[in-house]
Amino acid sequence: MYGMHAAKLIVLTAFWSGLCTVAAKHQSAALSVHTNVGNGEDDSMLSQEQLQQLERIRSGDIEKRDVEIVVASCRDDLSWLRWEYKRLTTNNDQCTLTSTLMGRNVGRESHVYLQHIVDHYDDLAEWTVFTQGHDPSPGYDVGTDQDTEGGHMLQHSLFDDYVLAGGIGDPLYMPATSAVQLNDPTNYRHSVRSAFLIDAIVPSTRGTWGVPVCPTNTEGDVFTDWFDMKLQPATETEYTFERLFNALEFEQLHLSTAQERNPAVAQGIQEPPSAKQYFTKMIGKEPPTSDILVFSQGARFGVSAASIRSKPKAFYTRLLKEVSHANDPYQGYYNEWMWPWIVSDGHICEEPSRALKSAPSTSARGRRLASSGSSSNSRGGNTVIIISGVGGGGFCLCCCCICYFLMIKQDEGGSSVRPAQDDESDGEFISSGNNDRMTKEGSTMKIYNAESGDCVGGVVNARAPEFVGKFPWGEITMKFDGNNWVEAQDGGPTWVRS
Numbered sequence: 001m002y003g004m005h006a007a008k009l010i011v012l013t014a015f016w017s018g019l020c021t022v023a024a025k026h027q028s029a030a031l032s033v034h035t036n037v038g039n040g041e042d043d044s045m046l047s048q049e050q051l052q053q054l055e056r057i058r059s060g061d062i063e064k065r066d067v068e069i070v071v072a073s074c075r076d077d078l079s080w081l082r083w084e085y086k087r088l089t090t091n092n093d094q095c096t097l098t099s100t101l102m103g104r105n106v107g108r109e110s111h112v113y114l115q116h117i118v119d120h121y122d123d124l125a126e127w128t129v130f131t132q133g134h135d136p137s138p139g140y141d142v143g144t145d146q147d148t149e150g151g152h153m154l155q156h157s158l159f160d161d162y163v164l165a166g167g168i169g170d171p172l173y174m175p176a177t178s179a180v181q182l183n184d185p186t187n188y189r190h191s192v193r194s195a196f197l198i199d200a201i202v203p204s205t206r207g208t209w210g211v212p213v214c215p216t217n218t219e220g221d222v223f224t225d226w227f228d229m230k231l232q233p234a235t236e237t238e239y240t241f242e243r244l245f246n247a248l249e250f251e252q253l254h255l256s257t258a259q260e261r262n263p264a265v266a267q268g269i270q271e272p273p274s275a276k277q278y279f280t281k282m283i284g285k286e287p288p289t290s291d292i293l294v295f296s297q298g299a300r301f302g303v304s305a306a307s308i309r310s311k312p313k314a315f316y317t318r319l320l321k322e323v324s325h326a327n328d329p330y331q332g333y334y335n336e337w338m339w340p341w342i343v344s345d346g347h348i349c350e351e352p353s354r355a356l357k358s359a360p361s362t363s364a365r366g367r368r369l370a371s372s373g374s375s376s377n378s379r380g381g382n383t384v385i386i387i388s389g390v391g392g393g394g395f396c397l398c399c400c401c402i403c404y405f406l407m408i409k410q411d412e413g414g415s416s417v418r419p420a421q422d423d424e425s426d427g428e429f430i431s432s433g434n435n436d437r438m439t440k441e442g443s444t445m446k447i448y449n450a451e452s453g454d455c456v457g458g459v460v461n462a463r464a465p466e467f468v469g470k471f472p473w474g475e476i477t478m479k480f481d482g483n484n485w486v487e488a489q490d491g492g493p494t495w496v497r498s
Contacts, residue, residue: 045158047208053167054160057084062090067166068125072112073133078137085163091133092116109299110332113319121313124305127166131159131300139196152177152298154195155202161210168209170346171307175213179223179352180337183291185274187230188241191352196297196313214349215345223352244333248272278334282319283341292351293337303343310344400423425464425480433493438485445469445478451462 011180013302044050056062069089071078081089092112113130134153136159153159154175165173177196181189193215195202202220205212215221229241231248279287287293308316319342322331340346433448445462446455459469466488477488485495 019362026105045156045206046164047206049167049208050160050164054084057088057163061257064089065123065125067127067129067163069129069131070113071131071133072109076133077135078133080159082160088163090116108322108323108328108332109134109318110323110329110335113299114316114323117308117315117316118320118333120310123317124308126305127300127302128305128308129162129300131162132298138298152296152300153199154193156204156206157211162300165209165302166304172301172340172348173209173213173303174301174340174348175211176215176294176349177297179277179292179294180229181226181292181354182274182276182279182287185231185276187225187228188231188244188275191223191226192297193221194224197224226352226354240293244330248330256416272330275334275337278331279338279341283338283346284315288346288351290351290354292354294349295337295340296348296352297336299339301335301343307344311342316342345401364448424482425462425485428498429485429495430498431493431495437498438495442484447471 019106043054044447046054053062057067057384064087069081069085071089071091073093075093078089078091083419109130109132112314116128116130117124132152134151136153138151138155146457154177157175161175162173164440177193179191190453200211202349205216205218212221215223218250231245233242233243273281274342276287276291279293299440319335323329323335335342340348398450428439429440430436431438431450437448437450437453437454439446439448440462444458444460446458448454450458457471461467461469462478466479468475468477476492479486479488484497487493487495
């Protein structure tokens, strides 16, 4: 699950001796990777076996019942798809998917993939490629602009490799890019394949069916040293997994709101599990004894119908339910790590040694590394990523999305807050725009849908007379005029005290 708009994390240490140093270029930056290899319609990188498979598609010998491309997108430009693949493609635009509580972009890529499997369990294509909708270029981040991001592929890899891999006869094609440790639920330490990183010198090792699925353990293609991914807001000195942290915080908010509204019903709602507990609960067995999962950032893979159907339809229905309640559910991040176990037997590559040293913390501000995802949402002209993760996350271990979440924990010094008289600004308020209800108590501000009464967003850095809140529909400057709250943007509504 790891997203569309990217907050960037730059790794400032040499992940492995003598191979690659990633320099910090911005205070708020994401794990950047090499992206100067496109996926155009140049056949020169394809092997003879791949060209033969492509010719079968061109001639119509291979149809959609044989190979299907399932895209999780949000108004993405799919012009990067070869013309030969257009008739094999099913585009699921998350921006048209709605739920009563969350609006569009429900569950991100996890929801799209699982919904497709559940809906077509008995008539799946023999080979299905699941992908996010942005251009599948190598790496994660393509530059300094937060409106751009890479396409989560290894250097020298092509999208064609995923489509044409159906000719291999293997159950799963998912080149590994990352690994995560599950043993510490407060710090999901990561290792990234060096062929995924910027400036890594990686000679082409393309074979018959594309790049090696596992690191070759040769120069430029190894698992990097482990680095911390602590579940906490971003700090000056530590790598943090802020997106997953906030997704879990939203789940806690949902629980507390349910307890306030109906304590009897809330008794059946459980606190969110750790990734290890989720694995045991949903996959139905214990994780590897090493507590290390090897996976592919960006959740792109090709898989056979037989492999998917090795598990009952009910298995996927339960997983679908898990990601159907929020736009950026924490389950989406977990799923991104666990797709090999969800659609296959789980083993992609040998896990990197836990003995790999840890990368030291650095001092650039605002580092974030996030999983899952791909779709964005819009409301009032703002691009929105609401607690979920398609396309970029979504995990993208580095599907690091810009931090638009339903509930954001912020550092005291991390927002433009001017302390004032909070007591006078507390209370209940009604929006002049759509009659939604808002409550403020201390630093906590919650928004409730006018029709359903459900809590649909909130922040915990509210301060009078003015603060900047990162709401699901965008970053909003809120001003208190002495009696009411006003959205400072042009045409923003007034929240009138009730």
